[in-house]
Amino acid sequence: MDPTYLVPVAQLMRDVPSSAKLVFSAPFDADHEFAPRGRAETDVAPDALVDVVLTLQSFSGGLRVTGRVSAPWFGVCRRCSAAVVGLSDVAVDERFVDHPEPGDEEAYLIENDAVDLAPMMHDAILLDLPLAPLCREDCAGLCPYCGVDRNEATCDCAAPHDVRWATLDGLRFADETSGESSEA
Numbered sequence: 001m002d003p004t005y006l007v008p009v010a011q012l013m014r015d016v017p018s019s020a021k022l023v024f025s026a027p028f029d030a031d032h033e034f035a036p037r038g039r040a041e042t043d044v045a046p047d048a049l050v051d052v053v054l055t056l057q058s059f060s061g062g063l064r065v066t067g068r069v070s071a072p073w074f075g076v077c078r079r080c081s082a083a084v085v086g087l088s089d090v091a092v093d094e095r096f097v098d099h100p101e102p103g104d105e106e107a108y109l110i111e112n113d114a115v116d117l118a119p120m121m122h123d124a125i126l127l128d129l130p131l132a133p134l135c136r137e138d139c140a141g142l143c144p145y146c147g148v149d150r151n152e153a154t155c156d157c158a159a160p161h162d163v164r165w166a167t168l169d170g171l172r173f174a175d176e177t178s179g180e181s182s183e184a
């Protein structure tokens with residue numbers, strides 16, 4: 001467990017209500033605590049620095065944690081396969097409790113007078129990662145026939161629409177003229 005994310009909260013829990021502000025940067029997952037993602041998925045490098053700016057406010061039996069976490073991500077453009085990088089900057093508003101009510105699966109746990117902010121940060125960032133990023137909004141992608149990068153060059157391949165209909169027309173024509181002879 002990355003100790004930077006482990007925050008002692010005994011004082012906050014004793015003085016209700018009270019609050020504390022936290023500002024730090026720490027590696028996303030330098031110890032590889034979290035399950036790896038699929039190779040093709042947008043991801044955050046384990047040693048990428050996460051910026052954390054949070055306020056912890058105590059209430060009877062728990063803490064409300066609000067603020068922002070942000071982390072740089074990398075991925076692959078869904079149209080042209082170029083490398084893409086970006087920044088996830090996520091607002092968080094979560095609860096930590098020392099004795100969760102049955103069925104309260106939304107809350108994180110306060111354990112040993114401390115909160116581990118790493119799972120909360122990890123959840124927030126992963127939910128925010130783009131599933132299919134683009135290198136730019138108007139990326140023209142690759143030609144499906146010759147593979148040329150249409151952002152950088154043009155090609156003479158027919159438009160996909162035209163080719164598909166030409167093929168269908170040819171099939172229909174063949175069916176009508178050959179009739180049952182094609183099955184014999």
Ligand SMILES: [Zn+2]
Nearest residue numbers: 077080135139
């Ligand atoms: Zn692209």
Ligand SMILES: [Zn+2]
Nearest residue numbers: 143146155157
């Ligand atoms: Zn082409």
